[in-house]
Amino acid sequence: MFGIHQKLERNAIGFVIAIIVVSSIGGFMEIAPLFTIHETVEEAPDMRLYTPLEVAGRNIYIREGCYACHSQMIRTLRDDVERYGPYSLAVESKYDHPMLWGSKRTGPDLARVGGKYSDAWHVAHLINPRDVVPESIMPGYRWLAETPLKVDDLSLHLAAQRKVGVPYTDEMIANAAADAYGQAMPDSPFAAGVTARYGDATNVRAFDGQPDRLTEMDALVAYLQVLGRLTDAPYQQTASTEGAKP
Structure with missing residues (x-):
């Protein structure tokens, strides 16, 4: 595992690609729930506004x-x-x-x-x-x-x-x-x-x-x-x- 990491650090293009991949996975995990927001937020017809x-x-x-x-x-x-x-x-x-x-x-x-x-x-x-x-x-x-x-x-x-x-x-x-x-x-x-x-x-x-x-x-x-x-x-x-x- 450490050998792979060392090789990756010495390869600039590979390292940049790895960063993009990891960042994309993290971003997807944060953004994906937004597509189901209407399913996760309960219905509350009586919800009123702050005065x-x-x-x-x-x-x-x-x-x-x-x-x-x-x-x-x-x-x-x-x-x-x-x-x-x-x-x-x-x-x-x-x-x-x-x-x-x-x-x-x-x-x-x-x-x-x-x-x-x-x-x-x-x-x-x-x-x-x-x-x-x-x-x-x-x-x-x-x-x-x-x-x-x-x-x-x-x-x-x-x-x-x-x-x-x-x-x-x-x-x-x-x-x-x-x-x-x-x-x-x-x-x-x-x-x-x-x-x-x-x-x-x-x-x-x-x-x-x-x-x-x-x-x-x-x-x-x-x-x-x-x-x-x-x-x-x-x-x-x-x-x-x-x-x-x-």
Whole structure:
């Protein structure tokens, strides 16, 4: 084997051909699954889109590096499922650009954190994690509750998402800023438009406890509260699997 490798290294043309062959095999193995993507991604007719406020929250999540300590992918291992809930499906990340699966769990996985805790718990946790989880080593993000959310560019964010396949409509893009206000201010005239465009399952409330203002805390909590709740497919998959057991 080593003799063949030495001879190959001394033959420039042969070495180049070998590199091309090996690279082609590796490239094929990466590209081939894309041709069956429609077979590997589950159907989820009830899959809904992130609202502008949730998109803003996701951007803050990325900006603050939350993905470095929290994964968003529950593996099919028994321990993962028993601790966090139904294992993650490919369709749940259908509209995630970029993906936030993560590979490190300094903190717990967040794929099913939506609805697990109250808004007040999340606010307290983000301001000072030790107030609700004494052993936490997570830093506090107190400024989020004091920083007004920037909304004037949200329509551009939605338009960019549409370019990579997320089916936002022209109406959704045009009303992005108003919908961000409406989702966090349930008594405002903008609130009705949010549910009309994104569905009755959309969370519409003052996430940071301050209904008279829109903050980055509103956005981040809105995003956290929707994780694992964009579709019921994982729960239906679990139910069908359990029902098939003898």
